[in-house]
Amino acid sequence: MDRCIVLVDAGYLLGAAASLLAGEPSRSRITVDHVALIQGLRERAESDTERPLLRIYWFDGAPDRVPQPEHRRLRVMPRVTVRLGALTRSDGRWAQKGVDAAMHAELTELARNRACSDIVLVTGDGDLLPGMMAAKEHGVAVHLWAVQAADGDYNQSEDLVAEADERRVLDRTWITKAVRAKDLGGICAPQPAPRPEIAAILSAPLPESALASAAGRAADLSGGQGAGVGAGAGAGAGGSGAGVRGGVDHEGAGRDGGGGEDERGAGKGVPTPKDLAALKGPGGAPGLGGHPSVQPGQHPANATLRWSSDKGWVERPGVAGESAEAASLPTLAQLTTAEQRWADREEDITTVGGDPFEVGQVFARRWMERLGDQVQLQKLSTMYPRVPHRIDGELLRYAARFGLLAHKDDQIDEHDRYAIRAGFWREVDVRVSAERVSAE
16 A cells, blocks of 8 residues: 555664764653654654655663553554563663564564555664564565664664665754754753752752751761661661661552652762752742742751651551541542543543653642642642652552663653652642632
8 A cells, every 4th residue: 555654663763863963872861742742753654655654663662561651651652552561670781672573563464454655763783683574575565764873873774774775864953853962072952951849849948856866866876876767657667777678658658668759868869958958949949839948057957857747757546557647638639520530541641641640730720629628739739749658659569560660670760750740739728829819
Protein backbone atom coordinates (compact mmCIF):
# COMPACT_ATOMS: atom_id res chain seq x y z
CA MET A 1 0.00 0.00 0.00
CA ASP A 2 1.20 3.53 -0.75
CA ARG A 3 1.97 4.72 2.76
CA CYS A 4 5.02 4.84 5.02
CA ILE A 5 5.87 3.52 8.47
CA VAL A 6 8.64 4.70 10.78
CA LEU A 7 10.45 2.32 13.16
CA VAL A 8 12.48 4.19 15.80
CA ASP A 9 15.17 2.67 18.00
CA ALA A 10 14.83 5.18 20.87
CA GLY A 11 18.07 4.06 22.46
CA TYR A 12 19.97 4.90 19.29
CA LEU A 13 18.11 8.13 18.46
CA LEU A 14 18.30 9.69 21.93
CA GLY A 15 21.72 8.28 22.80
CA ALA A 16 23.24 9.66 19.60
CA ALA A 17 21.46 12.98 20.17
CA ALA A 18 22.94 13.14 23.68
CA SER A 19 26.42 12.46 22.28
CA LEU A 20 25.95 15.21 19.72
CA LEU A 21 24.58 17.85 22.09
CA ALA A 22 26.02 16.97 25.50
CA GLY A 23 29.20 15.08 24.62
CA GLU A 24 28.18 11.71 26.06
CA PRO A 25 25.50 9.13 25.17
CA SER A 26 23.63 9.34 28.49
CA ARG A 27 19.98 10.21 27.94
CA SER A 28 19.92 11.84 31.39
CA ARG A 29 21.96 14.68 29.88
CA ILE A 30 19.16 15.82 27.56
CA THR A 31 15.54 16.90 27.73
CA VAL A 32 13.16 15.85 24.97
CA ASP A 33 10.02 17.54 23.67
CA HIS A 34 8.30 14.33 22.56
CA VAL A 35 5.44 16.14 20.82
CA ALA A 36 7.86 18.13 18.69
CA LEU A 37 10.01 15.05 18.05
CA ILE A 38 7.11 12.91 16.84
CA GLN A 39 5.81 15.73 14.67
CA GLY A 40 9.28 16.19 13.18
CA LEU A 41 9.60 12.48 12.41
CA ARG A 42 6.21 12.44 10.74
CA GLU A 43 6.86 15.48 8.56
CA ARG A 44 10.32 14.27 7.56
CA ALA A 45 9.07 10.77 6.71
CA GLU A 46 6.20 12.01 4.58
CA SER A 47 8.52 14.42 2.78
CA ASP A 48 11.30 11.90 2.12
CA THR A 49 9.04 9.01 1.04
CA GLU A 50 6.32 11.12 -0.61
CA ARG A 51 3.82 8.84 1.13
CA PRO A 52 1.30 9.55 3.93
CA LEU A 53 2.25 8.17 7.34
CA LEU A 54 0.47 5.11 8.67
CA ARG A 55 2.19 4.81 12.02
CA ILE A 56 5.35 5.47 14.06
CA TYR A 57 6.62 2.54 16.13
CA TRP A 58 8.72 3.61 19.11
CA PHE A 59 10.99 0.85 20.46
CA ASP A 60 12.61 1.36 23.84
CA GLY A 61 13.67 -0.46 27.00
CA ALA A 62 12.08 -0.16 30.45
CA PRO A 63 12.69 -1.93 33.80
CA ASP A 64 10.44 -5.00 33.86
CA ARG A 65 8.84 -3.55 30.69
CA VAL A 66 6.86 -1.11 32.86
CA PRO A 67 6.11 2.07 30.85
CA GLN A 68 8.01 5.09 32.14
CA PRO A 69 6.47 8.61 32.11
CA GLU A 70 7.88 9.36 28.65
CA HIS A 71 6.38 6.11 27.31
CA ARG A 72 3.01 7.02 28.77
CA ARG A 73 3.11 10.37 26.99
CA LEU A 74 4.13 8.78 23.70
CA ARG A 75 1.66 5.92 23.59
CA VAL A 76 -1.40 8.19 23.69
CA MET A 77 -0.19 10.36 20.81
CA PRO A 78 -1.93 9.91 17.44
CA ARG A 79 -0.28 7.39 15.10
CA VAL A 80 2.27 6.29 17.71
CA THR A 81 2.70 2.74 19.01
CA VAL A 82 5.16 1.99 21.82
CA ARG A 83 6.94 -1.37 22.02
CA LEU A 84 8.98 -2.03 25.16
CA GLY A 85 11.84 -4.40 25.74
CA ALA A 86 13.54 -5.07 29.06
CA LEU A 87 16.10 -2.74 30.62
CA THR A 88 18.66 -4.55 32.75
CA ARG A 89 21.67 -3.39 34.74
CA SER A 90 24.98 -5.22 34.47
CA ASP A 91 28.41 -4.09 35.68
CA GLY A 92 26.98 -0.68 36.54
CA ARG A 93 25.58 -0.07 33.05
CA TRP A 94 22.05 -0.23 31.67
CA ALA A 95 21.41 -2.42 28.63
CA GLN A 96 18.32 -3.04 26.51
CA LYS A 97 17.15 -6.60 25.98
CA GLY A 98 14.67 -7.65 23.31
CA VAL A 99 14.42 -4.29 21.53
CA ASP A 100 16.33 -5.39 18.42
CA ALA A 101 14.35 -8.63 18.22
CA ALA A 102 11.06 -6.71 18.47
CA MET A 103 12.12 -4.29 15.72
CA HIS A 104 13.20 -7.20 13.48
CA ALA A 105 9.87 -8.99 14.00
CA GLU A 106 7.83 -5.84 13.31
CA LEU A 107 9.87 -4.99 10.23
CA THR A 108 9.48 -8.40 8.61
CA GLU A 109 5.80 -8.72 9.55
CA LEU A 110 4.90 -5.34 8.08
CA ALA A 111 6.71 -6.15 4.85
CA ARG A 112 5.22 -9.64 4.59
CA ASN A 113 1.70 -8.28 5.04
CA ARG A 114 2.34 -5.45 2.55
CA ALA A 115 1.17 -2.96 5.16
CA CYS A 116 3.17 -0.17 3.51
CA SER A 117 5.30 0.71 0.50
CA ASP A 118 8.12 2.46 2.44
CA ILE A 119 9.67 1.82 5.83
CA VAL A 120 11.92 4.33 7.59
CA LEU A 121 14.43 2.84 10.04
CA VAL A 122 15.99 5.12 12.67
CA THR A 123 18.69 2.83 14.01
CA GLY A 124 22.35 1.98 13.77
CA ASP A 125 22.31 -1.65 14.84
CA GLY A 126 23.62 -4.17 12.33
CA ASP A 127 21.43 -6.88 13.88
CA LEU A 128 18.56 -5.50 11.79
CA LEU A 129 20.32 -6.34 8.53
CA PRO A 130 18.40 -9.64 7.98
CA GLY A 131 15.09 -7.86 8.57
CA MET A 132 16.03 -5.09 6.15
CA MET A 133 16.94 -7.63 3.49
CA ALA A 134 13.66 -9.52 4.02
CA ALA A 135 11.65 -6.29 3.72
CA LYS A 136 13.32 -5.47 0.42
CA GLU A 137 12.54 -8.95 -0.91
CA HIS A 138 8.85 -8.25 -0.23
CA GLY A 139 8.98 -5.12 -2.37
CA VAL A 140 9.28 -2.52 0.40
CA ALA A 141 11.62 0.45 0.00
CA VAL A 142 13.81 0.83 3.10
CA HIS A 143 14.98 4.29 4.16
CA LEU A 144 17.76 4.41 6.77
CA TRP A 145 18.12 7.52 8.91
CA ALA A 146 21.20 8.37 10.96
CA VAL A 147 21.76 10.94 13.67
CA GLN A 148 24.67 13.25 12.95
CA ALA A 149 27.64 11.81 14.79
CA ALA A 150 29.65 13.82 17.29
CA ASP A 151 33.31 14.62 16.53
CA GLY A 152 33.24 12.74 13.25
CA ASP A 153 32.43 9.37 14.84
CA TYR A 154 30.45 6.83 12.82
CA ASN A 155 27.35 5.59 14.63
CA GLN A 156 25.75 3.14 12.16
CA SER A 157 26.53 -0.32 10.89
CA GLU A 158 28.27 -0.14 7.50
CA ASP A 159 26.29 -3.18 6.34
CA LEU A 160 23.02 -1.38 7.10
CA VAL A 161 24.18 1.66 5.18
CA ALA A 162 25.17 -0.47 2.19
CA GLU A 163 21.86 -2.37 2.11
CA ALA A 164 19.48 0.59 2.53
CA ASP A 165 17.61 1.92 -0.49
CA GLU A 166 17.83 5.50 0.72
CA ARG A 167 19.82 7.15 3.49
CA ARG A 168 19.40 10.48 5.27
CA VAL A 169 21.17 12.16 8.17
CA LEU A 170 19.26 13.98 10.93
CA ASP A 171 21.63 16.88 11.53
CA ARG A 172 22.14 19.10 14.55
CA THR A 173 19.65 21.69 13.30
CA TRP A 174 16.89 19.09 12.98
CA ILE A 175 17.71 17.44 16.32
CA THR A 176 17.69 20.69 18.32
CA LYS A 177 14.10 21.41 17.32
CA ALA A 178 13.03 18.79 19.88
CA VAL A 179 16.08 17.94 22.02
CA ARG A 180 17.98 20.16 24.44
CA ALA A 181 21.17 19.62 26.43
CA LYS A 182 20.66 19.99 30.18
CA ASP A 183 24.04 21.28 31.30
CA LEU A 184 25.08 24.93 31.04
CA GLY A 185 27.85 24.04 28.63
CA GLY A 186 25.40 22.37 26.25
CA ILE A 187 24.27 23.63 22.91
CA CYS A 188 20.78 24.63 24.00
CA ALA A 189 18.91 25.89 27.02
CA PRO A 190 20.07 24.95 30.55
CA GLN A 191 18.12 22.67 32.85
CA PRO A 192 15.21 24.52 34.47
CA ALA A 193 15.55 25.57 38.11
CA PRO A 194 13.92 23.49 40.87
CA ARG A 195 10.23 24.22 41.48
CA PRO A 196 9.72 26.87 44.19
CA GLU A 197 7.08 24.62 45.79
CA ILE A 198 9.79 22.06 46.58
CA ALA A 199 11.95 24.74 48.16
CA ALA A 200 8.95 25.87 50.21
CA ILE A 201 8.45 22.38 51.62
CA LEU A 202 12.13 22.14 52.51
CA SER A 203 12.08 25.53 54.22
CA ALA A 204 8.86 25.07 56.23
CA PRO A 205 9.42 25.47 59.97
CA LEU A 206 9.41 22.41 62.17
CA PRO A 207 7.11 22.15 65.20
CA GLU A 208 8.67 22.61 68.63
CA SER A 209 8.32 18.90 69.38
CA ALA A 210 10.26 18.14 66.21
CA LEU A 211 13.09 20.47 67.20
CA ALA A 212 13.29 18.88 70.63
CA SER A 213 13.26 15.42 69.10
CA ALA A 214 15.99 16.42 66.65
CA ALA A 215 18.13 17.76 69.48
CA GLY A 216 17.73 14.46 71.33
CA ARG A 217 18.73 12.50 68.26
CA ALA A 218 21.75 14.75 67.75
CA ALA A 219 22.86 13.88 71.28
CA ASP A 220 22.43 10.18 70.54
CA LEU A 221 24.44 10.50 67.36
CA SER A 222 27.28 12.26 69.13
CA GLY A 223 27.23 9.42 71.64
CA GLY A 224 27.99 6.90 68.91
CA GLN A 225 24.51 5.63 68.16
CA GLY A 226 25.13 5.62 64.38
CA ALA A 227 24.74 7.94 61.41
CA GLY A 228 21.06 7.30 60.65
CA VAL A 229 17.80 6.78 62.47
CA GLY A 230 15.01 4.51 61.19
CA ALA A 231 11.47 5.58 60.49
CA GLY A 232 9.77 3.94 63.46
CA ALA A 233 8.24 5.84 66.36
CA GLY A 234 10.83 7.29 68.70
CA ALA A 235 14.59 7.56 68.35
CA GLY A 236 15.41 3.88 68.05
CA ALA A 237 12.34 2.17 66.58
CA GLY A 238 13.88 1.89 63.10
CA GLY A 239 17.24 0.79 64.38
CA SER A 240 20.51 2.70 64.30
CA GLY A 241 23.19 2.31 61.68
CA ALA A 242 23.77 3.65 58.19
CA GLY A 243 20.26 4.91 57.60
CA VAL A 244 18.51 2.34 55.39
CA ARG A 245 16.26 3.94 52.80
CA GLY A 246 12.52 3.48 53.43
CA GLY A 247 10.02 2.17 50.91
CA VAL A 248 7.18 3.88 49.13
CA ASP A 249 4.39 2.24 51.10
CA HIS A 250 3.89 3.84 54.52
CA GLU A 251 1.57 1.00 55.50
CA GLY A 252 4.40 -1.50 55.75
CA ALA A 253 5.53 -2.34 52.22
CA GLY A 254 8.79 -0.43 52.56
CA ARG A 255 12.14 -2.13 52.77
CA ASP A 256 12.64 -1.04 56.37
CA GLY A 257 9.35 -2.62 57.44
CA GLY A 258 8.71 0.38 59.67
CA GLY A 259 5.81 1.74 57.68
CA GLY A 260 7.51 4.87 56.42
CA GLU A 261 10.51 6.63 55.00
CA ASP A 262 13.53 6.63 57.24
CA GLU A 263 15.96 9.38 57.85
CA ARG A 264 19.45 9.11 56.51
CA GLY A 265 22.68 10.36 57.98
CA ALA A 266 25.17 12.79 56.52
CA GLY A 267 26.28 11.89 53.03
CA LYS A 268 23.15 9.78 52.42
CA GLY A 269 20.90 12.41 50.84
CA VAL A 270 19.72 14.33 53.92
CA PRO A 271 18.96 17.99 53.00
CA THR A 272 21.68 19.99 54.71
CA PRO A 273 21.55 23.75 55.30
CA LYS A 274 23.70 24.11 52.18
CA ASP A 275 21.22 22.06 50.16
CA LEU A 276 18.31 24.13 51.46
CA ALA A 277 20.07 27.35 50.53
CA ALA A 278 20.67 26.06 47.01
CA LEU A 279 17.02 25.09 46.59
CA LYS A 280 15.65 28.29 48.09
CA GLY A 281 17.65 30.64 45.89
CA PRO A 282 19.03 34.06 46.79
CA GLY A 283 15.84 35.51 48.20
CA GLY A 284 14.37 32.42 49.83
CA ALA A 285 11.14 30.77 48.71
CA PRO A 286 7.82 31.81 50.23
CA GLY A 287 5.91 29.28 52.28
CA LEU A 288 3.06 27.52 50.49
CA GLY A 289 -0.48 28.59 51.33
CA GLY A 290 0.64 31.40 53.59
CA HIS A 291 2.83 29.19 55.77
CA PRO A 292 5.94 31.10 56.83
CA SER A 293 9.35 29.99 55.69
CA VAL A 294 12.58 30.11 57.62
CA GLN A 295 16.18 30.47 56.65
CA PRO A 296 18.28 27.27 56.55
CA GLY A 297 20.43 28.47 59.43
CA GLN A 298 17.46 28.26 61.79
CA HIS A 299 17.30 24.48 61.52
CA PRO A 300 19.19 22.49 64.16
CA ALA A 301 22.59 21.43 62.88
CA ASN A 302 21.78 17.71 62.87
CA ALA A 303 18.05 17.87 62.13
CA THR A 304 16.51 16.48 58.97
CA LEU A 305 13.16 17.66 57.68
CA ARG A 306 10.76 14.71 57.34
CA TRP A 307 8.61 16.38 54.70
CA SER A 308 6.56 13.24 54.09
CA SER A 309 4.77 12.01 57.16
CA ASP A 310 4.39 13.23 60.73
CA LYS A 311 5.50 9.86 62.09
CA GLY A 312 8.37 10.28 64.52
CA TRP A 313 8.05 14.05 64.78
CA VAL A 314 5.11 14.72 67.05
CA GLU A 315 3.35 13.18 70.00
CA ARG A 316 0.85 10.63 68.73
CA PRO A 317 -2.05 10.05 71.15
CA GLY A 318 -3.97 8.13 68.48
CA VAL A 319 -3.59 4.59 67.21
CA ALA A 320 -1.33 3.20 64.44
CA GLY A 321 1.33 5.87 64.78
CA GLU A 322 -0.88 8.85 63.94
CA SER A 323 -2.55 11.65 65.84
CA ALA A 324 -6.31 11.30 66.26
CA GLU A 325 -6.77 14.35 64.00
CA ALA A 326 -4.69 12.91 61.16
CA ALA A 327 -6.26 9.46 61.53
CA SER A 328 -9.74 10.96 61.09
CA LEU A 329 -8.96 12.06 57.53
CA PRO A 330 -10.33 9.58 54.97
CA THR A 331 -8.13 8.06 52.28
CA LEU A 332 -8.90 8.47 48.59
CA ALA A 333 -9.85 4.79 48.37
CA GLN A 334 -12.49 5.29 51.06
CA LEU A 335 -13.97 8.22 49.12
CA THR A 336 -13.98 6.53 45.71
CA THR A 337 -16.85 4.50 44.23
CA ALA A 338 -16.40 1.64 41.77
CA GLU A 339 -17.53 3.88 38.89
CA GLN A 340 -15.09 6.61 39.90
CA ARG A 341 -12.29 4.06 40.19
CA TRP A 342 -12.87 3.00 36.59
CA ALA A 343 -12.94 6.64 35.42
CA ASP A 344 -9.76 7.36 37.37
CA ARG A 345 -7.95 4.51 35.67
CA GLU A 346 -9.16 5.69 32.27
CA GLU A 347 -7.80 9.18 32.98
CA ASP A 348 -4.49 7.77 34.24
CA ILE A 349 -4.01 5.77 31.05
CA THR A 350 -5.10 8.36 28.50
CA THR A 351 -4.39 11.77 30.06
CA VAL A 352 -1.93 11.79 32.97
CA GLY A 353 1.61 11.91 31.61
CA GLY A 354 3.40 10.79 34.76
CA ASP A 355 5.34 13.93 35.70
CA PRO A 356 5.83 13.65 39.50
CA PHE A 357 4.42 17.12 40.20
CA GLU A 358 1.40 16.40 37.98
CA VAL A 359 0.80 13.06 39.73
CA GLY A 360 0.61 14.79 43.11
CA GLN A 361 -1.83 17.36 41.72
CA VAL A 362 -4.14 14.73 40.21
CA PHE A 363 -4.26 12.76 43.46
CA ALA A 364 -5.01 15.85 45.56
CA ARG A 365 -7.69 17.08 43.14
CA ARG A 366 -9.57 13.78 43.29
CA TRP A 367 -9.31 13.61 47.09
CA MET A 368 -10.67 17.14 47.55
CA GLU A 369 -13.47 16.78 44.97
CA ARG A 370 -14.81 13.72 46.81
CA LEU A 371 -14.41 15.10 50.29
CA GLY A 372 -17.83 15.83 51.71
CA ASP A 373 -16.75 17.74 54.82
CA GLN A 374 -14.65 20.77 53.86
CA VAL A 375 -13.67 21.19 57.50
CA GLN A 376 -11.41 18.21 56.94
CA LEU A 377 -9.71 20.06 54.08
CA GLN A 378 -8.97 22.95 56.43
CA LYS A 379 -7.65 20.43 58.93
CA LEU A 380 -5.32 18.98 56.31
CA SER A 381 -3.97 22.40 55.31
CA THR A 382 -2.83 23.05 58.89
CA MET A 383 -0.61 19.95 58.77
CA TYR A 384 1.62 21.36 56.01
CA PRO A 385 4.25 20.22 55.07
CA ARG A 386 3.67 16.77 56.62
CA VAL A 387 1.18 14.71 54.61
CA PRO A 388 -0.79 12.49 57.04
CA HIS A 389 0.70 9.02 57.28
CA ARG A 390 -2.10 6.98 55.63
CA ILE A 391 -2.75 9.49 52.83
CA ASP A 392 0.96 9.83 52.16
CA GLY A 393 1.42 6.10 51.70
CA GLU A 394 -1.56 5.97 49.36
CA LEU A 395 -0.17 8.92 47.39
CA LEU A 396 3.18 7.22 46.82
CA ARG A 397 1.59 3.92 45.89
CA TYR A 398 -0.48 5.81 43.31
CA ALA A 399 2.66 7.49 41.96
CA ALA A 400 4.39 4.11 41.60
CA ARG A 401 1.86 3.18 38.89
CA PHE A 402 3.47 5.72 36.57
CA GLY A 403 6.87 4.08 36.39
CA LEU A 404 8.47 6.51 38.85
CA LEU A 405 10.27 3.78 40.79
CA ALA A 406 14.04 4.12 40.85
CA HIS A 407 15.62 1.23 38.98
CA LYS A 408 18.22 0.33 41.58
CA ASP A 409 15.97 -0.50 44.52
CA ASP A 410 12.35 -0.31 43.34
CA GLN A 411 11.74 2.93 45.18
CA ILE A 412 10.74 6.39 44.04
CA ASP A 413 13.65 8.74 43.44
CA GLU A 414 14.15 11.24 46.26
CA HIS A 415 13.69 14.33 44.10
CA ASP A 416 10.58 12.81 42.52
CA ARG A 417 9.11 12.26 45.98
CA TYR A 418 9.68 15.93 46.80
CA ALA A 419 7.94 16.85 43.54
CA ILE A 420 4.99 14.50 44.21
CA ARG A 421 4.33 16.06 47.62
CA ALA A 422 4.88 19.56 46.22
CA GLY A 423 2.23 18.91 43.55
CA PHE A 424 -0.12 17.61 46.23
CA TRP A 425 0.30 20.70 48.41
CA ARG A 426 0.09 23.09 45.46
CA GLU A 427 -3.36 21.71 44.54
CA VAL A 428 -4.49 21.88 48.17
CA ASP A 429 -3.26 25.46 48.44
CA VAL A 430 -5.14 26.49 45.28
CA ARG A 431 -8.40 25.02 46.61
CA VAL A 432 -8.03 26.45 50.12
CA SER A 433 -7.14 29.90 48.77
CA ALA A 434 -10.15 29.84 46.42
CA GLU A 435 -12.51 28.93 49.25
CA ARG A 436 -11.03 31.63 51.45
CA VAL A 437 -11.60 34.27 48.75
CA SER A 438 -15.14 32.97 48.16
CA ALA A 439 -15.94 33.18 51.87
CA GLU A 440 -14.73 36.75 52.07
